[in-house]
Amino acid sequence: MLVQDIFISPLENALVSWVEAFPKAKIAPLFNHPTVKPKKAEKGSDIVFWLHMNEDRQEWLTNTISTIQQTYSVAKIVVLANAPNQAEALYALSLGVVAYAHAYSPAKVLLEIKTVITNGGVWMGQDLLKRLIEVSTNLAGNQAAQVDQHLKLLTKREKQVAIEAAKGLSNKEIARILTITERTVKAHLSSTFERLGAKDRLHLALMLNKKA
Amino acid sequence: MLVQDIFISPLENALVSWVEAFPKAKIAPLFNHPTVKPKKAEKGSDIVFWLHMNEDRQEWLTNTISTIQQTYSVAKIVVLANAPNQAEALYALSLGVVAYAHAYSPAKVLLEIKTVITNGGVWMGQDLLKRLIEVSTNLAGNQAAQVDQHLKLLTKREKQVAIEAAKGLSNKEIARILTITERTVKAHLSSTFERLGAKDRLHLALMLNKKA
DNA sequence: TGTTTTACTGTCCTTCAGGCCAATAGTTTT
DNA sequence: AAAACTATTGGCCTGAAGGACAGTAAAACA
Numbered sequence: 001m002l003v004q005d006i007f008i009s010p011l012e013n014a015l016v017s018w019v020e021a022f023p024k025a026k027i028a029p030l031f032n033h034p035t036v037k038p039k040k041a042e043k044g045s046d047i048v049f050w051l052h053m054n055e056d057r058q059e060w061l062t063n064t065i066s067t068i069q070q071t072y073s074v075a076k077i078v079v080l081a082n083a084p085n086q087a088e089a090l091y092a093l094s095l096g097v098v099a100y101a102h103a104y105s106p107a108k109v110l111l112e113i114k115t116v117i118t119n120g121g122v123w124m125g126q127d128l129l130k131r132l133i134e135v136s137t138n139l140a141g142n143q144a145a146q147v148d149q150h151l152k153l154l155t156k157r158e159k160q161v162a163i164e165a166a167k168g169l170s171n172k173e174i175a176r177i178l179t180i181t182e183r184t185v186k187a188h189l190s191s192t193f194e195r196l197g198a199k200d201r202l203h204l205a206l207m208l209n210k211k212a
Numbered sequence: 213m214l215v216q217d218i219f220i221s222p223l224e225n226a227l228v229s230w231v232e233a234f235p236k237a238k239i240a241p242l243f244n245h246p247t248v249k250p251k252k253a254e255k256g257s258d259i260v261f262w263l264h265m266n267e268d269r270q271e272w273l274t275n276t277i278s279t280i281q282q283t284y285s286v287a288k289i290v291v292l293a294n295a296p297n298q299a300e301a302l303y304a305l306s307l308g309v310v311a312y313a314h315a316y317s318p319a320k321v322l323l324e325i326k327t328v329i330t331n332g333g334v335w336m337g338q339d340l341l342k343r344l345i346e347v348s349t350n351l352a353g354n355q356a357a358q359v360d361q362h363l364k365l366l367t368k369r370e371k372q373v374a375i376e377a378a379k380g381l382s383n384k385e386i387a388r389i390l391t392i393t394e395r396t397v398k399a400h401l402s403s404t405f406e407r408l409g410a411k412d413r414l415h416l417a418l419m420l421n422k423k424a
Numbered sequence: 425t426g427t428t429t430t431a432c433t434g435t436c437c438t439t440c441a442g443g444c445c446a447a448t449a450g451t452t453t454t
Numbered sequence: 455a456a457a458a459c460t461a462t463t464g465g466c467c468t469g470a471a472g473g474a475c476a477g478t479a480a481a482a483c484a
Contacts, residue, residue, distance in 0.1 A: 059391045091389060093341075112327055121324075122341045129305070129334045155430060168414045170470075184432050190472065191430095200472075202380045202414050209421055367460060383441075395463050402442065403460095412441075 003118065008064065009052030009080075018050070020107035021114075025050075046118060047075040052103055054082055065095050076117050080105070089124065099123035150207055153195045161188040165201045166208040215330065220276065221264030221292075230262070232319035233326070237262075258330060259287040264315055266294055277307050288329045292317070301336065311335035362419055365407050373400040377413045378420040 005025035007014055014027045049068055053061055061079065068075055079092045080103035089100040098117045101109065101124075113123045151159050157178075164174045171189070175182040189201065198204040217237035219226055226239045261280055265273055273291065280287055291304045292315035301312040310329045313321065313336075325335045363371050369390075376386045383401070387394040401413065410416040 085388075088389065109331055112331055112333070115324060116328060116333075116335075121335070123328070123333060124341075125333070129336075157431065168411070168418055171472095172470085180431085181433060183434065186472070187432070193472085199380070202417055205414055205417060206380055206421060209418060369461065392461085393463060395465090396461075398442065399462075405442085 003046040003048065005048050005050065005114075007050045007052065009050075010054065011052065015104065017105065017107045017110060021110035047072055048114065048117070049075055049077045050080055051077060051097075052080050052082075053088070061092065062095070065092070065097065069096060078113060078117065078123075084125070093122070093124065101125065150196050154192055158188045158192045158195070161185055162192045162196075162204060162208065165189060165192075166205040168205065215258040215260065215326075217260050217262065217326075219262045219264065221262075222266065223264065227316065229317065229319045229322060233322035259284055260326065260329065261287055261289045262292055263289060263309075264292050264294075265300070270300075273304065274307070277304075277309065281308060290325060290329065290335075296337075305334070305336065313337070362408055366404055370400045370404045370407070373397055374404045374408075374416060374420065377401060377404075378417040380417065 005022045007018055007025055007027040008030065009027060010029055011027075014025065018025065018027075051061060051064060065077055068077055076099075077097045078099040078101070079089075079097050080101055081088065082103050084100065084102050092100050099113045099122065101113060105113075116123045151162070154162060160178060161174055164177065165171075169177075171182045171185045174185045178185070189204075192198070192204065193200070196204065196207060198207060217234045219230060219237055219239040220242065221239060222241055223239075226237070230237065230239075263273065263276060277289055280289055288311075289309045290311040290313070291301075291309050292313055293300065294315050296312065296314050304312050311325045311334065313325060317325075328335045363374070366374060372390060373386055376389065377383075381389075383394045383397045387397045390397070401416075404410070404416065405412065408416065408419060410419060
């Protein structure tokens with residue numbers, strides 16, 4: 001089976017690792033560029049588009065993915081990001097992209113990605129998946145139990161502070177109703193973030209306010 | 213680099229596909245069984261534990277994973293399930309397992325898994341991943357009419373911003389994914405707060421994440 | 425009896441959020 | 455045509471949040 005690899009990148013020349021991984025790949029600045037126009041009709045042929053993502057091309061990404069999907073329903077799309085970030089990765093994957101990786105990944109990794117996706121898999125970094133799992137276990141699972149699980153990790157005082165913070169109260173307000181200093185509230189919250197792996201009070205609130 | 217594969221399974225003999233994929237692998241009924249004790253000190257050596265999961269050994273799984281992680285901080289753990297299911301997969305992955313697959317996966321798949329995880333990836337079935345992504349990206353997807361009521365009061369752009377903010381994203385992150393300035397995000401948010409009568413983004417998040 | 429955990433407080437500093445006071449340009453409504 | 459709304463961005467400023475240092479006293483635990 002013929003598999004065509006097409007890199008869409010603003011770069012003039014493909015990166016070394018790209019060439020190393022796929023010597024026969026084509027590269028073009030835009031999708032639908034004449035030099036890379038794949039033969040659509042060819043039956044059983046697989047096409048992999050490797051989209052090189054710059055920080056400031058979010059919209060381009062969205063449009064390109066959409067166009068590719070409309071034109072080649074079976075094509076696989078991989079996003080190679082100069083500066084990978086979780087939000088973008090999630091977004092891309094939700095659009096149907098089958099892999100999201102660093103643009104400067106070594107050839108070895110690129111080949112691995114290729115193997116995985118041509119076998120129907122989806123490739124993504126470990127950190128991102130961890131995050132995904134965190135988020136969705138909170139949203140999906142036994143919400144009530146999940147929340148208790150979280151609260152169980154906290155000391156009595158931390159629990160009180162966390163609950164108030166999750167309601168949307170400010171540190172000052174919490175301090176008043178618990179008759180402690182604002183500083184102490186901060187201390188309890190910091191330790192709470194640490195224990196629960198929350199980024200800030202908003203994430204804490206989301207953790208403790210999962211719908212039942 | 214030496215990579216040791218250790219199968220932990222109640223079976224007397226390894227499955228055919230296991231042997232086919234890893235002829236030199238060891239197998240034992242329990243972790244820490246003398247016959248499979250890996251040399252911990254060996255620098256740069258990778259260890260992959262393949263845990264064979266029976267339906268009724270949930271607790272065993274939890275404990276074994278925990279013990280392995282404490283003993284070999286760098287070890288990779290794969291779960292091979294006789295009867296894979298999403299809940300269990302999620303649970304295992306949330307514990308730090310880097311792959312979850314069917315115990316009777318062909319050797320080819322096992323080798324693919326091995327490749328992926330030794331390169332820092334995580335392996336899982338496509339269906340599960342799709343599900344994960346759905347859950348974590350569709351904040352508004354499964355919300356009640358009440359939330360729609362709120363969102364209906366907003367302009368298109370404000371709605372987009374509000375939803376992202378309610379997920380816990382910072383202004384900068386939102387700006388990035390919508391390809392606008394952080395300043396503009398602030399403008400949309402300010403107007404959103406006004407329209408919905410929200411005090412700040414935390415209250416907004418609570419409004420849009422209300423239990424149905 | 426040590427050691428660890430909890431509860432509490434301090435200052436300094438950086439970043440972020442959001443309000444206030446603008447402005448421009450396109451679209452919609454009146 | 456004029457008025458209102460939408461989308462965008464700028465600068466300035468204040469206050470809150472949270473991390474990076476701290477530190478003390480009591481309780482719990484080993």
